Amino acid sequence: MAVFFWHFIFNLFDNVRRRVEIMNRPFFSSFWYMLLVPALLACHTSILAAEVTESLEVIGGTHRSAAASQEKIDGLSRETRTLLEEYRRLQDGAEYQEAYTRELEELEKAQQSQIEDLQHQIAEAAITRQRIVPLMRSMVDALEKFVALDLPFQQEARINGVLNLRRRLNQTDLSVAVKFRLVLEAYQLEQDYGNKIEAWRGTLQRNGEDVSVEYLRVGRVALYFQSLDGATSGYWNGAQSEWMELNPEHNRALTQALRVARNQIAPRLLQLPMRSPGEPS
Numbered sequence: 001m002a003v004f005f006w007h008f009i010f011n012l013f014d015n016v017r018r019r020v021e022i023m024n025r026p027f028f029s030s031f032w033y034m035l036l037v038p039a040l041l042a043c044h045t046s047i048l049a050a051e052v053t054e055s056l057e058v059i060g061g062t063h064r065s066a067a068a069s070q071e072k073i074d075g076l077s078r079e080t081r082t083l084l085e086e087y088r089r090l091q092d093g094a095e096y097q098e099a100y101t102r103e104l105e106e107l108e109k110a111q112q113s114q115i116e117d118l119q120h121q122i123a124e125a126a127i128t129r130q131r132i133v134p135l136m137r138s139m140v141d142a143l144e145k146f147v148a149l150d151l152p153f154q155q156e157a158r159i160n161g162v163l164n165l166r167r168r169l170n171q172t173d174l175s176v177a178v179k180f181r182l183v184l185e186a187y188q189l190e191q192d193y194g195n196k197i198e199a200w201r202g203t204l205q206r207n208g209e210d211v212s213v214e215y216l217r218v219g220r221v222a223l224y225f226q227s228l229d230g231a232t233s234g235y236w237n238g239a240q241s242e243w244m245e246l247n248p249e250h251n252r253a254l255t256q257a258l259r260v261a262r263n264q265i266a267p268r269l270l271q272l273p274m275r276s277p278g279e280p281s
Helices: 002-023 026-149 155-169 176-193 248-261
Strands: 197-206 209-218 222-227 233-237 242-245
Touching: 026 155, 026 176, 155 176, 197 248, 209 248, 222 248, 233 248
Parallel strands: none
Antiparallel strands: 197 209, 209 222, 222 233, 233 242
């Protein structure tokens, strides 16, 4: 714009100079110079001022535009940081969630395996229950026969125990486990009889009369009796299922054995008469 202005001024000045030269009047020429130079200077000053003002406005606009752009950049930068932080937070949360999901999946697999094991155990328990109920009844039948064929000690109490056990097996309010435990307890009780020596007073029927006697049981090996006065002794003959009298020479040994069974004297070696299986009476 300034180049165009100066070009215009120089053209104008050249035209004026030519007119002055044509007029060939020194005074007139000087006069025009005196008028033209200040006018040109004034025009130039006003034009420069306008250019400076316009430049300042352009610079100011540029600064304002730059400030606005910087403000937008700052805003976008803050928004970007916020989004980045949110992304990192979500990413961390996603990693935690993924780890937690894997943990739940592993727990589910373990629980599913346990459920399958329990279902298998339930199926086996049902089969076992079907088999164990007949087994328990056969065990009670065998126990009843054993008591009937065993040495005749506490016969009534033992037979009543077997009958009570049979009755409890028919109870519907008892579980199979409880019934089986009762059967095992009955067997355990009978087993304990074979590991003890026991003495008690009772009655013995002899010659059609009930006689008070002292009984001695040595496990399940032998069963003896002795009259209260110690004059008569005997033993149970399982082969003939009857009581047999002992030689009076064994009375003293049987009396000592009775005292040991009652804990009246210290345990000692017992010299009692016993018959081996198959030996004639």
